[in-house]
Amino acid sequence: MTTATFLIQYLNALQYGLLLFLVASGLTLIFGIMGVINLAHGSFYMTGAYMAYALAPWVEGHLGGGFFVTLAVGVILAVALGYVLEWAFFSYLHEREHLQQVLMTYGLILVFEELRSLIVGDDVHGVKAPEWLAGSIPLGDVMTYPVYRLFMSGVCIVLALAMYWLFRHTRLGMRIRAGSTNREMVQNLGIDVSRLYRVVFAGGVALAVFAGMLAAPVSSVYPGMGNQVLIVCFVVVVIGGIGSIRGALLASLLIGVVDTFGKVLLPQAAGVLVYVLMALILLWKPGGLFKAG
Amino acid sequence: MDVVLDARGVHAWYGASHILHGVDLVVRRGESVGLMGRNGMGKSTLIRTLMGHVARREGTVQYLGADLSRASAHEMSRRGVAYVPEGRGVIPNLTVRENLLMAARAPQMDGWTLERVLATFPRLTERLHQPAGLLSGGEQQMLAIGRALLTQPQLMLLDEATEGLAPLVVAEIWRVIDEIRKDGIACLIVDRNYRRVLAHVNRAVVLQKGEIVLEGDAAVLCADARLTAFLGV
Numbered sequence: 001m002t003t004a005t006f007l008i009q010y011l012n013a014l015q016y017g018l019l020l021f022l023v024a025s026g027l028t029l030i031f032g033i034m035g036v037i038n039l040a041h042g043s044f045y046m047t048g049a050y051m052a053y054a055l056a057p058w059v060e061g062h063l064g065g066g067f068f069v070t071l072a073v074g075v076i077l078a079v080a081l082g083y084v085l086e087w088a089f090f091s092y093l094h095e096r097e098h099l100q101q102v103l104m105t106y107g108l109i110l111v112f113e114e115l116r117s118l119i120v121g122d123d124v125h126g127v128k129a130p131e132w133l134a135g136s137i138p139l140g141d142v143m144t145y146p147v148y149r150l151f152m153s154g155v156c157i158v159l160a161l162a163m164y165w166l167f168r169h170t171r172l173g174m175r176i177r178a179g180s181t182n183r184e185m186v187q188n189l190g191i192d193v194s195r196l197y198r199v200v201f202a203g204g205v206a207l208a209v210f211a212g213m214l215a216a217p218v219s220s221v222y223p224g225m226g227n228q229v230l231i232v233c234f235v236v237v238v239i240g241g242i243g244s245i246r247g248a249l250l251a252s253l254l255i256g257v258v259d260t261f262g263k264v265l266l267p268q269a270a271g272v273l274v275y276v277l278m279a280l281i282l283l284w285k286p287g288g289l290f291k292a293g
Numbered sequence: 294m295d296v297v298l299d300a301r302g303v304h305a306w307y308g309a310s311h312i313l314h315g316v317d318l319v320v321r322r323g324e325s326v327g328l329m330g331r332n333g334m335g336k337s338t339l340i341r342t343l344m345g346h347v348a349r350r351e352g353t354v355q356y357l358g359a360d361l362s363r364a365s366a367h368e369m370s371r372r373g374v375a376y377v378p379e380g381r382g383v384i385p386n387l388t389v390r391e392n393l394l395m396a397a398r399a400p401q402m403d404g405w406t407l408e409r410v411l412a413t414f415p416r417l418t419e420r421l422h423q424p425a426g427l428l429s430g431g432e433q434q435m436l437a438i439g440r441a442l443l444t445q446p447q448l449m450l451l452d453e454a455t456e457g458l459a460p461l462v463v464a465e466i467w468r469v470i471d472e473i474r475k476d477g478i479a480c481l482i483v484d485r486n487y488r489r490v491l492a493h494v495n496r497a498v499v500l501q502k503g504e505i506v507l508e509g510d511a512a513v514l515c516a517d518a519r520l521t522a523f524l525g526v
Contacts, residue, residue, distance in 0.1 A: 174395040178384040185382035188344065189396030190370030190444055291386070 001264075004140030009260055015149050017256020018156035022211035023229055024236035024248045025163065026204025032243015032292045033180040034197050036093045039105040042230025043112035044205050047081070048074060048212020049221045050116060053125045067130035071213055078209035082202030090201055091194060113223065122223050127216035152214055159207075160249060167245060176200055180243045180292045232259075235278050243292025250289055295322045296355075297448050297479045298343070298374075303352035305335075305342040305503075312338045314503040315352070318481075320448060325470070325480035327490035327497035327511065331525050335503040336483045337379060340450045343481075344376045345369050357447065370396075375446035379453040379483075381437040385426025389417055392425045392436055397443035410439040413469060431462035438469060448479045455484055467493055487524055491515050499523045 001009075027041045051074040059070045089108065093101050128134070129148040136144035167173035178186050179196055187193050212226075219225070236255060240247025255274055262273035281289065298320040305313040312335050320326050328336050342350050345366045353362045356372055370376070384392055393407060400406055411418045414435040420428060425436055434454060441449060451470065455463040470493060474480055484490045491497060491511045499507040499514075501523055507514070514520055 171395060174387060174391045177391075178387055178395055181384055181386055182382055184346070184366070185378070185384065186396075187366040188370060188376045188378065188382065189440070190367050190398075191396060192365075192367045 002140070004143045007139055008143060008145055009264055010257075011145060011149065011153070013256040013260035014253070015153045015156075015256075016260060017253040018153050018160070019211055019215055020229075020232060020236060020255060021160060021249050021252035022156060022214075023208045024233040024240075024252055025245055026207040027233050028237045028240060028243055028245065028248045029176070029200050030090075030204050031237060033176060033200055034090070034094055036090055037098055037101045037105065038090070038204075039102060039230065040108035040112065041204070041208055041233065042226030042228075043109050044078070044081075044208035044226070045212040045215075045229045046116065046224075046226035047112065048078070048209035048214075049127075049216040049219070049225060050120055050212075051077065051209065052127050052213040052216035053221045054120055056127070067133075071210065074213045075206050075210055078206040079202045081209075082205030083198060085205070086198045086201040091197070094197070109227070112226075116223065124220055124222040126220050129217040146218075148217055152218070155214060159210075163245060172199070177292075232274065235274055237288075239278055239281050239288055241288030241290040241292065244288065244290035247288055247290035296320070297322050297324075297357060298481075299353075299355040300343060301353045301355075303339070303342055303354070304350060305338055305347045306349040307338070307347070312503050313342060313350075316500070316503070316505055318343075318498065318505070320479045320481055322447070322479055323474065323477045324496065325474045325482060325494040327487070327494040328481055328483045328500065329487050329490060329497055329524060330500035331523075334500045336500055337452055338503075339500065340376065340452050340481065340483065343369075344374065344450065370444055370446075373445065373447040374450065375441035375444050375448070376450045377434075377437045377441050377452065377454060379456065381430075381433045383425040383428070383433045383436050383440075385424060387425055388422050389425055389428070389436055390421045393417075393440050393443055396440065398445050400445055404445045405442040407443065410442055413472065414439055431458045431465075434458065434462075434466060435469075438466070438473075442473070442478075446478060448481070449473060450481050452483045453485065454482070455486070455489075463489075487520075488515075 023041065023045050027038060030036055030038045052070065055073055056070050059065055059073055063069050089104065093104060133148045133151050135147045137147060139145050167177060175186060175191055175196055179193060183193055232255065236248055236251040239254065240251035254277065258273050258277050263270040266273065296319055298318065300316065300318045303313055303316040304311070316339055328339065330336050338347065341347055343354060345364050345368065353360065355361065356374060359372065361369060361372065387395065393410060397407065416432055417435055417439060420432060425433065428436060438454070454470070455466050458466065467489065470480065470482065482490060482494060491514060494511050497508065497511055497514050498505050499520065506523055507517070507519055
């Protein structure tokens, strides 16, 4: 492996890991703080990708177009979707058993897939990266690397830093971290925990949708695309420790590296490497790398 | 004196078991009331019911003239009722500072600020940036009381605030409880050491099987022979 190919694989691993983090961070928060196993989280990622495809022409027609405008419209819709879903479904799941949560959220996957099929059909679509990000930069003598992938990584890093700041330095962050350990005490201090959960859930949905929109130009848009992401995200949550944002970041980056380099160096075993990694880490630390909060 | 808390005919159930059988309780402004009784007589249940934590309850709870009979815990807190539960309820994964600030509200003229809480509990200052889970039991209790004060309460519900603490720390907690009362904050205090409670409150009530069987001024109750019978000591 030459330096240039190594660098390219490394950048791919980083980009994949960071994108995974955006989806998995919401999943780990919803699981760790609200205590809800949300199988439908992958559907939000898919929804995001389809939004990138379907919203762009609408934004072009009504708001004058623009990549960031499309992203912003998508995130606003995602927050609204998260609020409504939490109010209508997930607020009833907090105190329920895991089996009921799994049944309910699996049902939501089917509903989302059917709605997707009705609204945009079952075809695979490509989404173009905006023109100013469509180029490539040279790496070494013959290799190039697409600017859009670098842009994705940059955006993910900015979001990860923003999340760090939110959790460490704002009262909302303190309350969210407290909510994962002692729900009743948080209420005793005058904080409406149901509203806090709704905010967390909407935030998690927005992150997954945003990740889907961001990924659409490199992954293309296809039915069932959320399911694959969902499974890897659960691996991230388990490795990182349920409810831990730090853990989710580290686990995502680890999986990014193992998966990307696995496909290059050990293609025969690439499909199982991520799970081997999970098994090894759980043998070492059965509760995952970090604790919640 | 104006009435801060006026609870009438409070009943409470945990599942099928009927725990409180029509409790009437009044707490006036700046007054501290001891809530006494043997284990399992309903003291904690009464406090939790007043705070809105018991789903099946009857009766009325008026706080500063507002009907809060069906209010939730966060609503009670927002109105100015602070609850320091048995076991303290500090958030172990947050630092001392974060515990104090997570729910702090802006003080009125002479309310409680972070500086004032730290001046009252100097030991918290040294540990400000440590996770609260690493604190000793006494320090956690100080943190829980300090955090409650920062919500600017007019009524504090203190459940077993000195349980399991060393004598010196117990003395310090009582010193602070006195300071809180002098500040004009009403207190409802549950504590196992009833002699100590009577030395620090204006009035006390004794619960037996979910009913108030004895109540009166602390000094009078101290000399009442029935007290030892009800408390089983």
